[in-house]
Amino acid sequence: xxxxxxxxxxxxxxxxxxxxxxxxxxxxxxxxxxxxxxxxxxxxxxxxxxxxxxxxxxxxxxxxxxxxxxxxxxxxxxxxxxxxxxxxxxxxxxxxxxxxxxxxxxxxxxxxxxxxxxxxxxxxxxxxxxxxxxxxxxxxxxxxxxxx
Amino acid sequence: xxxxxxxxxxxxxxxxxxxxxxxxxxxxxxxxxxxxxxxxxxxxxxxxxxxxxxxxxxxxxxxxxxxxxxxxxxxxxxxxxxxxxxxxxxxxxxxxxxxxxxxxxxxxxxxxxxxxxxxxxxxxxxxxxxxxxxxxxxxxxxxxxxxx
DNA sequence: TGTATTTTGCAACCCGGTTGCAACAAAATT
DNA sequence: AATTTTGTTGCAACCGGGTTGCAAAATACA
Numbered sequence: 036x037x038x039x040x041x042x043x044x045x046x047x048x049x050x051x052x053x054x055x056x057x058x059x060x061x062x063x064x065x066x067x068x069x070x071x072x073x074x075x076x077x078x079x080x081x082x083x084x085x086x087x088x089x090x091x092x093x094x095x096x097x098x099x100x101x102x103x104x105x106x107x108x109x110x111x112x113x114x115x116x117x118x119x120x121x122x123x124x125x126x127x128x129x130x131x132x133x134x135x136x137x138x139x140x141x142x143x144x145x146x147x148x149x150x151x152x153x154x155x156x157x158x159x160x161x162x163x164x165x166x167x168x169x170x171x172x173x174x175x176x177x178x179x180x181x182x183x
Numbered sequence: 184x185x186x187x188x189x190x191x192x193x194x195x196x197x198x199x200x201x202x203x204x205x206x207x208x209x210x211x212x213x214x215x216x217x218x219x220x221x222x223x224x225x226x227x228x229x230x231x232x233x234x235x236x237x238x239x240x241x242x243x244x245x246x247x248x249x250x251x252x253x254x255x256x257x258x259x260x261x262x263x264x265x266x267x268x269x270x271x272x273x274x275x276x277x278x279x280x281x282x283x284x285x286x287x288x289x290x291x292x293x294x295x296x297x298x299x300x301x302x303x304x305x306x307x308x309x310x311x312x313x314x315x316x317x318x319x320x321x322x323x324x325x326x327x328x329x330x331x
Numbered sequence: 332t333g334t335a336t337t338t339t340g341c342a343a344c345c346c347g348g349t350t351g352c353a354a355c356a357a358a359a360t361t
Numbered sequence: 362a363a364t365t366t367t368g369t370t371g372c373a374a375c376c377g378g379g380t381t382g383c384a385a386a387a388t389a390c391a
Contacts, residue, residue, distance in 0.1 A: 055357085055369065074347075090348070106254040106388045108311070110379080111347060130299055135308070149297040151278055151312070156319030160283070163256070164299070165311040171304030203338065203388080222378075233340045238379070258348080259378060 049120065050099040057084060059091050062101075071105055071113035071131065071140040107133040107140045107165060115142050125150055128162055134170035136177070141170065197268065198247040205232060210249075219261035219279065219288040236251055240324050255281040255288045255313060263290050273298055278312040283322035 043062050047054040064080050065072065072080075078089050096102040100122040105113040113131075117123060128148045132141040144174055148164040169177065191210050193203040211229050213220065220228075226237050241262055244250040248270040253261040261279075266272060276296045280289040296312040317325065 053357090053368080057370075069349075086347095087372080088370055091370085104256075106256050106313075108252070109255045110258070110260075130301070132301065132307075133303055143299075143301060146299050146301055149299060151291075151294050151297060151314075153278070153280065153291060153294055153314060156322065157280055157314070158317040158322050159280075159314050160316040162315070163311065163313040165254075165313075166299075166301060166305070166307050167310070168308040169306040174304065174306050201337080201388085205339075233380095235341080236339055239338085240365075 046120075047101075050096075050101045052095060052099050052101065057088060058092055060084070061089065062096075065102070065114070065116055068115075070142050071107075071115045073111050073113055075111070099113075103128075103141075104142060105131050105165070106163065107131065108167065109133070113140045125159065125162060128164070130164040130166060132168075132170065133168045134173055135167055136145060136169055136173035139170060194268075195249075198244075198249045200243060200247050200249065205236060206240055206243075208232070209237065212246075213250070213262070213264055216263075218290050219255075219263045221259050221261055223259070225262075251276075253279050253288060253313070254311065255279065256315065257281070257286060261288045266292075273307065273310060276310055276312070278314060280316070280318065281312045282318035282321055283315055284317055284325070287318060289318065 041063075043059055044054040047058060047062065052058060057144040061081065061084065062075070064077060068076070074086070074089055074093060077093070078084065078086050083091065093102060097104050097114070100117060102114045103117055103123075105115065107113055111158050119127060126147065130146040130148055132137075132143055134141070143166075150159075150162065153159065170182065188202055189211075189247065191207055192202040195206060200206060209225070209229065209232065212225060215228065216224070222237055222241060225241070226234050229237065234241065241250060245252050245262070246271065248265060250262045251265055251271075251275070255261055263279075267275060274295065278291045278294045280291055281287075283290070291314075296310050298307075298310065301307065
């Protein structure tokens with residue numbers, strides 16, 4: 036839980052976001068999550084920031100391609116920091132994995148989304164690829180249990 | 184808007200679902216949608232059935248693999264009838280396309296989801312592949328307009 | 332036909348997300 | 362530096378899709 040004192044002003048400005056104190060704080064806090072996080076989780080980690088501010092900040096970050104939004108089927112949007120410093124092209128997107136047991140959603144950073152051939156006429160701007168099942172931990176737990 | 188009088192009792196029973204009058208009605212109504220539909224759309228098409236019943240019926244259908252649930256990022260779950268008469272394997276799933284302009288979600292029935300190589304330890308049970316962008320109609324409209 | 336079980340409708344609720352507005356802070360202007 | 366303008370934040374209220382408890386109705390079963 037060490038506090039990151041590095042200054043990310045430049046990161047925000049590069050994305051066309053005004054680096055207010057709260058935005059920098061939110062960005063620093065988001066960095067602590069290595070996989071995805073929800074608005075609520077970020078809110079908890081922040082304590083003193085209002086939920087509407089967190090919401091608006093994440094929306095802004097998403098619009099400026101600083102975070103990705105992920106629908107993992109739980110009904111609550113997840114976010115993850117984009118490690119690229121430019122808007123991700125279709126070929127740079129990575130897959131996500133949602134564990135149906137512990138409900139964590141993982142970034143498979145090294146697993147790129149394969150682009151399918153789709154019918155003519157459609158214009159694709161974004162792709163989501165979501166695997167669902169059991170994460171390694173939950174799988175181990177399950178097997179060690181009643182071996183069902 | 185013709186009414187389908189065919190009897191789908193057998194379809195439901197084959198999936199382990201008791202064929203009550205309402206469930207048959209809901210199934211027949213769902214058949215009228217060629218792409219995906221939301222709970223609300225189905226409710227409208229049904230008129231006289233309560234929303235909780237529609238909800239519980241769709242949940243049951245989904246649990247019994249009679250419909251697929253699709254998260255298209257709008258926050259409202261979409262459904263589509265599964266045309267297979269057995270639970271779809273990982274290799275039988277199809278992609279979906281969500282239009283960011285008209286907000287319709289299409290089934291790309293003939294575009295199967297490519298299965299990626301994922302890190303060891305994960306157990307995959309389900310995959311969602313969602314393309315987002317403009318559907319052919321909206322794309323045409325946009326181009327014919329101010330040609331921006 | 333009477334009893335047990337399941338399904339349905341109604342109403343109320345939950346909760347993540349979203350918005351209007353006033354207070355506040357930062358930036359631009361004089 | 363003081364003032365005006367613009368953008369940001371917190372608060373509270375709201376919205377809407379989804380979900381649940383419960384009693385009534387329908388269905389299965391003895």
